[in-house]
Amino acid sequence: NAGVMQNPRHLVRRRGQEARLRCSPMKGHSHVYWYRQLPEEGLKFMVYLQKENIIDESGMPKERFSAEFPKEGPSILRIQQVVRGDSAAYFCASSPRQGASGANVLTFGAGSRLTVL
Amino acid sequence: DAKTTQPPSMDCAEGRAANLPCNHSTISGNEYVYWYRQIHSQGPQYIIHGLKNNETNEMASLIITEDRKSSTLILPHATLRDTAVYYCIVRVYGSSNTGKLIFGQGTTLQVKP
Secondary structure (H helix, E strand, O other): OOOOEEEOOEEEEOOOOOEEEEEEOOOOEEEEEEEEEOOOOOEEEEEEEEOOEEEEOOOOOOOOEEEEOOOOOOEEEEEOOOOHHHOEEEEEEEEEOOOOOOOOOOEEOOOEEEEEO | OOOOEOOOEEEEEOOOOEEEEEEOOOOOOOEEEEEEEEOOOOOOEEEEEEOOOOEEOOOOEEEEOOOOOEEEEEEOOOOHHHOEEEEEEEEEOOOOOOOOOOOOOOEEEEEEO
């Protein structure tokens, strides 16, 4: 089991460019979560997706950020017209389909580090 | 979600047990207690979780008080590689919520030789 795979691990963009971060969940996991960690700060929830559905985007900035999790392929976090303040580590986590109740253990990837010049 | 309170930092001698406390006095009956850690610049790593009973796995033990208002994560024999930020999170999972975990500031554990 390869775990949660994120790529690229490091991405450098100039202001105004687009950044696309990819996340392949663990095999058998159908729930994906994205978190952002600004330098020297804590982990902040951004968005939660299931296949082809955005379930909770309460942590997503209102502009320039979008996320998808298509039927086939990885989840994508897209940042348009990047600014220096977008420089951060972006972590993806996945969890298996849940039953009616129970714990929800998230498995995290190694993260994608975005640097905006 | 119940709020958690953790000391900002702790030291532990290598080879000794590390006991990390967490206060969650407003926890409700169906909320689980989770512990994760983040070693510098890496992705958060799941350690253990529990509901009411004490739990143990290959990494750690989780002791939850009878009233469930606090818990302690125990690393039985801390090593230098256990130096990390440890997060205590309480969260309910059910049809009415999304299962996301909200991370606080955590406890920075420094294991010293």
